[in-house]
Amino acid sequence: MSGDPAAADSEVEAAIRRNRPALITYITAGDPSLEDTKEYVEALDRGGSDLIELGLPFSEPIAEGSTIQAAINRALAAGTTPEGFFELVEDLETEAPLLVMTYYNMILQYERSEASRASGERAVNPRDEPDVRPFVERAADAGLSGIIVPDLPAEEADPLREACNDHGLDLVCIVAPTTEGERLERIMSQVSGFAYVQARLGTTGARANVSVATHDSLARLSKYDVPKAVGFGVSEGDHAAEIVEAGADGVIVGSALVDIIAEHGAGEENGDAPAADALEAKAAELKRGAVRGAESVTDDPEVTPEPEQP
Amino acid sequence: MSTGDQERTHETTESNRDDRNTGKRDADATFGGDYGGQYVPEALMPALQELEDAYERYVLENEDGFMDEFRERMREFGGRPTPLQRADRLSERYDREIYLKREDLLHGGAHKLNNALGQVLLAKYMGKERIIAETGAGQHGTATAMAAAHLDMPCEIYMGRTDINRQRPNVYRMRMNGAEVNPVTAGSGTLKEAINETMRDWATTVENTHYVIGSIVGPHPFPKLVRDFQSVIGEETRRQIQEQAGRLPDSVVACAGGGSNTMGTFHAFVPDEDVALYAVEAGGSSLQIDVEEGLAPNSATLSTGTDGVLHGAMTKLLQSEEGQIVESHSVSAGLDYAGVGPELAHLVDSDRVTPVNVDDDAALNGFHRLSNLEGIIPALESSHALGYLERTAGPDAETTSHDELGDLVVVNVSGRGDKDLETVLEETEKRDLEAAPDVEVFDG
Numbered sequence: 001m002s003g004d005p006a007a008a009d010s011e012v013e014a015a016i017r018r019n020r021p022a023l024i025t026y027i028t029a030g031d032p033s034l035e036d037t038k039e040y041v042e043a044l045d046r047g048g049s050d051l052i053e054l055g056l057p058f059s060e061p062i063a064e065g066s067t068i069q070a071a072i073n074r075a076l077a078a079g080t081t082p083e084g085f086f087e088l089v090e091d092l093e094t095e096a097p098l099l100v101m102t103y104y105n106m107i108l109q110y111e112r113s114e115a116s117r118a119s120g121e122r123a124v125n126p127r128d129e130p131d132v133r134p135f136v137e138r139a140a141d142a143g144l145s146g147i148i149v150p151d152l153p154a155e156e157a158d159p160l161r162e163a164c165n166d167h168g169l170d171l172v173c174i175v176a177p178t179t180e181g182e183r184l185e186r187i188m189s190q191v192s193g194f195a196y197v198q199a200r201l202g203t204t205g206a207r208a209n210v211s212v213a214t215h216d217s218l219a220r221l222s223k224y225d226v227p228k229a230v231g232f233g234v235s236e237g238d239h240a241a242e243i244v245e246a247g248a249d250g251v252i253v254g255s256a257l258v259d260i261i262a263e264h265g266a267g268e269e270n271g272d273a274p275a276a277d278a279l280e281a282k283a284a285e286l287k288r289g290a291v292r293g294a295e296s297v298t299d300d301p302e303v304t305p306e307p308e309q310p
Numbered sequence: 311m312s313t314g315d316q317e318r319t320h321e322t323t324e325s326n327r328d329d330r331n332t333g334k335r336d337a338d339a340t341f342g343g344d345y346g347g348q349y350v351p352e353a354l355m356p357a358l359q360e361l362e363d364a365y366e367r368y369v370l371e372n373e374d375g376f377m378d379e380f381r382e383r384m385r386e387f388g389g390r391p392t393p394l395q396r397a398d399r400l401s402e403r404y405d406r407e408i409y410l411k412r413e414d415l416l417h418g419g420a421h422k423l424n425n426a427l428g429q430v431l432l433a434k435y436m437g438k439e440r441i442i443a444e445t446g447a448g449q450h451g452t453a454t455a456m457a458a459a460h461l462d463m464p465c466e467i468y469m470g471r472t473d474i475n476r477q478r479p480n481v482y483r484m485r486m487n488g489a490e491v492n493p494v495t496a497g498s499g500t501l502k503e504a505i506n507e508t509m510r511d512w513a514t515t516v517e518n519t520h521y522v523i524g525s526i527v528g529p530h531p532f533p534k535l536v537r538d539f540q541s542v543i544g545e546e547t548r549r550q551i552q553e554q555a556g557r558l559p560d561s562v563v564a565c566a567g568g569g570s571n572t573m574g575t576f577h578a579f580v581p582d583e584d585v586a587l588y589a590v591e592a593g594g595s596s597l598q599i600d601v602e603e604g605l606a607p608n609s610a611t612l613s614t615g616t617d618g619v620l621h622g623a624m625t626k627l628l629q630s631e632e633g634q635i636v637e638s639h640s641v642s643a644g645l646d647y648a649g650v651g652p653e654l655a656h657l658v659d660s661d662r663v664t665p666v667n668v669d670d671d672a673a674l675n676g677f678h679r680l681s682n683l684e685g686i687i688p689a690l691e692s693s694h695a696l697g698y699l700e701r702t703a704g705p706d707a708e709t710t711s712h713d714e715l716g717d718l719v720v721v722n723v724s725g726r727g728d729k730d731l732e733t734v735l736e737e738t739e740k741r742d743l744e745a746a747p748d749v750e751v752f753d754g
């Protein structure tokens with residue numbers, strides 16, 4: 001995988017279209033250590049992930065529920081840095097393209113963090129306007145295929161989008177249940193990779209059911225010919241089936257996987273095989289669910305699933 | 311704005327209003343092009359735009375008499391205008407005219423009500439059904455709880471664990487006014503974490519809930535909205551000082567956490583270029599950031615921060631080189647914040663506002679001195695502004711300082727210090743403070 005600027009087609013979009021219905025998995029890099037993350041990502045890849053999002057931890061994760069907040073705290077406590085993150089990405093050989101999920105300040109500060117790492121002191125004038133390009137360049141070099149930034153709405157995304165375009169990365173945009181009208185039009189016209197359909201208002205976190213908003217959103221978005229993947233709350237194979245049946249091209253699962261990592265605690269002596277196995281099995285369950293959902297669409301296109309209450 | 315304008319026709323060429331709700335950046339969203347903006351999850355964008363419309367219609371254009379009702383309520387419920395008082399003994403001590411803007415006399419005991427009542431009333435005009443807010447010192451939470459009770463709105467307040475412990479009286483006041491207080495245990499349990507948690511609540515409940523943000527921070531339009539509700543402080547002061555002293559002041563001094571009392575006081579004076587504006591931040595115990603611990607033992611964001619994005623805005627921040635926000639510290643809970651309002655960051659960069667800071671000891675001395683000399687117990691936040699006065703014009707000041715403040719000085723006493731008594735006794739006992747009374751006697 002590479003961020004070849006000359007490549008006209010998006011690897012991310014291709015991965016979804018080729019593997020439809022796609023499974024997109026998320027874990028936080030450095031939780032509980034970068035070595036563990038490497039094993040976990042490989043396990044998720046084996047389990048059938050078609051895209052993998054890696055969280056670069058930021059201290060103020062306002063879009064995150066308690067599960068991923070805790071993962072981010074563990075990763076920060078373990079000393080996870082942007083440079084360590086990129087080195088992990090360079091080390092990984094997965095079939096699934098990798099995306100980085102992080103907050104905007106981490107992207108803005110990368111230049112300064114690099115300058116100071118290189119020189120051992122503060123090399124950038126604090127008054128200089130931070131620039132997103134050094135992060136994007138490094139991400140492309142490391143082999144990432146895309147970026148997701150939960151605190152960067154379309155209104156603020158121009159600088160990062162331009163940098164991503166120049167380096168052949170996808171800047172994935174999020175569509176919320178509240179996104180409507182002209183904003184929806186504009187966001188859908190800028191979709192890069194896939195549209196991240198936020199299944200419900202609020203924060204990330206595993207839920208027991210598929211939200212009504214998921215069905216509403218997929219119906220509302222059906223006229224746009226772009227890949228759509230649904231995230232926020234998806235935790236089981238049956239959810240994946242229901243969401244794909246309702247018209248999604250993929251499902252995004254994060255907290256349910258992070259829960260598995262949290263349950264297994266810090267790496268065991270002999271390499272932490274149980275957590276990796278459990279992650280692989282969970283990914284396989286989710287992928288099977290998604291496929292089941294796709295099959296039932298082909299079997300009976302008339303079927304309209306009964307949404308549970310959120 | 312008339313309702314017709316909301317169905318945008320694109321016939322009008324100019325105006326950022328045409329860009330609103332289209333996914334393009336609103337030209338009004340920043341200060342000087344860089345600071346500010348709207349760095350929030352997508353789910354919140356429509357609510358911010360709804361708020362922007364309401365801000366323009368009700369606040370800027372007084373639609374349905376909103377501002378008339380707001381001013382009337384601030385007079386009858388809030389007790390505005392607050393006095394501008396000549397501080398006789400401070401004037402003597404510092405050998406110049408010192409005037410105090412008495413926001414401590416506003417209902418609730420701090421300037422916070424100006425904003426809280428304005429926003430709760432606005433929420434009501436917007437048809438929202440529920441109020442949420444964060445609080446640090448508990449003053450904003452208290453003001454919001456009072457305003458919500460006054461206007462009959464259900465209200466929930468998020469407050470960090472550490473702050474709950476050091477500002478107990480305000481927790482009780484919020485509960486008395488019928489608000490629910492939700493403790494936040496993440497991080498160091500102070501203002502930053504409380505804002506995170508309130509934003510998460512808002513991202514979930516945005517359709518019927520208004521988030522009454524407590525300072526000139528957060529995404530556009532909050533920094534402007536809050537400033538406009540607070541700017542009554544400076545408008546009154548500007549009029550009062552001319553009536554009482556016959557001219558504009560040489561300098562205006564206010565403490566700065568997020569900066570709402572600061573910009574509220576400064577706003578009317580910004581065009582008066584001969585009036586120097588001093589924003590006094592918390593120097594805490596040291597100005598250095600401890601990178602290993604991810605901790606800054608201060609909250610001097612304007613003086614030492616670097617540009618970045620926190621809580622929806624590009625502004626100056628206390629952060630590590632990698633972009634992690636560090637835990638700030640101040641003896642005063644209301645100043646204990648790693649960010650600052652984007653408008654203040656802009657005014658500092660453009661050299662209109664001078665950022666200064668005093669440490670915990672100077673603030674505690676400022677607290678004791680005003681209590682002693684003037685019979686006014688100030689909030690620990692406001693005590694920083696008084697500490698700066700002493701450092702610049704007091705007996706131990708360097709000689710050049712006299713000109714810095716000039717002969718006629720206004721200090722904003724943003725709040726009263728009842729809430730801080732426990733902290734002050736505790737912190738005073740640990741130190742050898744020249745202005746403090748013997749606190750041992752308080753025990754027996």
Ligand SMILES: Cc1ncc(COP(=O)(O)O)c(C=O)c1O
Pocket residue numbers: 420421422446447448449450524525526565566567568569570571572643644645689691692724725726
């Ligand atoms: C009395 C008082 N002054 C000042 C502040 C700091 O806030 P700001 O900087 O927004 O005025 C607070 C905050 O709680 C406060 O209670």
